Amino acid sequence: MGAxxxxxxVYGLFGVATPAGTNITxxxxxxxxxxxxxxxxxxxxxxxNLLSTGSSDVATLTISSGVVAQTTGTPTISxxxxxxxxxxxxxxxxxxxxxxxxxxxxxxxxxxxxxxxxTSGIDKYMEAAETTPLLCSFPASGTIVFTFxxxxxxxxxxxxxxxx
Numbered sequence: 001m002g003a004x005x006x007x008x009x010v011y012g013l014f015g016v017a018t019p020a021g022t023n024i025t026x027x028x029x030x031x032x033x034x035x036x037x038x039x040x041x042x043x044x045x046x047x048x049n050l051l052s053t054g055s056s057d058v059a060t061l062t063i064s065s066g067v068v069a070q071t072t073g074t075p076t077i078s079x080x081x082x083x084x085x086x087x088x089x090x091x092x093x094x095x096x097x098x099x100x101x102x103x104x105x106x107x108x109x110x111x112x113x114x115x116x117x118x119t120s121g122i123d124k125y126m127e128a129a130e131t132t133p134l135l136c137s138f139p140a141s142g143t144i145v146f147t148f149x150x151x152x153x154x155x156x157x158x159x160x161x162x163x164x
Contacts, residue, residue: 002086007042007160009098011035011135039097039160044090047158048080052148055109061144063115066090066159075148091163096140100158101126102133109150116142126155 014031048068050059057073061080068080084090099122101113109128115121121139128150138144140161 002084002088004043004045007039007045007097009037009039009135009160011037039162041095042097042160042162044084044093044159044161044163046079046084046090047156049076049078049104049154049156050080050146050148051076051078051154052109052151055149055151057148059146061146061157061159063096063138063140063142063144064092064094066093071145073148075146093159093161094140094164095162096138097160097162098135099138099144099160100133100135102156102158103130104154104156106131107150107153107155109148109153111149111153111155112147113144114147115139115144 012032012034014029014033016027017030018027046066052075054073057075058071059068059075059077060071061068065082067082068077082090103126106129107126111126113122113124115138122136122144124134124136126134
């Protein structure tokens with residue numbers, strides 16, 4: 001399996017507010033500027049692509065192995081075979097770090113991401129015409145289900161974690 005180093009998440013959400021009023025000048029930054037969180041022990045990092053061929057396609061990621069399978073319909077899955085970027089089988093994921101879900105182009109239907117771990121997992125929706133990526137933590141076991149609501153929507157998913 002390929003070696004992973006310098007694994008990190010970079011995020012931020014901020015804007016500059018300009019107050020209005022008599023004798024008030026300057027701007028005020030609201031939010032969080034670019035921040036980096038490093039994962040020095042991460043040794044699993046992989047990406048896969050999902051493309052819907054029907055409006056009710058469903059694909060399921062088995063978290064521990066990195067294998068992605070068609071569950072309902074016939075979504076096209078690229079690089080979801082449980083191998084890393086060198087084609088070597090991933091180790092068994094035991095500690096989760098982050099998952100990134102990126103729309104490829106502009107989606108036309110709602111996209112649902114849900115884990116099997118109940119309240120400690122993921123239950124997120126990306127709305128139609130969403131172009132902003134979703135970055136979140138995820139459970140270290142079980143599955144993550146990706147449900148499409150439109151044909152020809154495409155998402156790129158990247159997973160970061162570590163073996164025992």
